[in-house]
Amino acid sequence: MENGVTGALIERAYNCACAHGFHDKPLSVEHMLMLVLSEIGEAVEADRDGRSCCDLGIFDDALRTRDFAQAFKDYVKDTLPDELSDVCIRLYDMCGALCIEPRVEYDTMEMDFKDIFGDDTFCERMYYLSRLLCSTSVVVDDDGTDDCLPQVIGQALSFLFALSNDMGIDLLHHIELKMRYNE
Secondary structure: OOHHHHHHHHHHHHHHHHHOOOOOOOOOHHHHHHHHHHHHHHHHHHHHOOOOOOOHHHHHHHOOOOOHHHHHHHHOOOOHHHHHHHHHHHHHHHHHHHOOOOOOOOOHHHOOHHHHHOOOOHHHHHHHHHHHHOOOOOOOOOOOOOOHHHHHHHHHHHHHHHHHHHHOOOHHHHHHHHHHHHO
């Protein structure tokens, strides 16, 4: 994903979080990371409960007779793609709060999840993501000055986009839908 798109997503996620009072008082890096981890847990629950997909065609049809928010609640909210979007949005918001840009060092669409993770379950893959975010090398000051954090966030976002691509999920489209709903 190009930096212009990433920058716009960071700005939009952070501004929406501010508008909803999430940054009325300063949050520590650990606090923000825990919010990301809670979203990962919700994605695991969506997968376990079989809410692994949504039919965007039915959602688009519903928009003809319902307002966006109601159609979103009925057909998209709380599905696996929606929860993965929440993970990304929390990461983008964190970047905005700390004034950092995630560093991506490889093309996520070039990753072959089957070669990397074999037959790992979705839950096991989310454990890997959580472990990445909680690595002991991510000890940063509350102002986000450690150089490690942009790389870890970049790796997490790359992981999420590659995983979604592997699962046939248009994550960027779902992020757009969720941001629209949140706004």
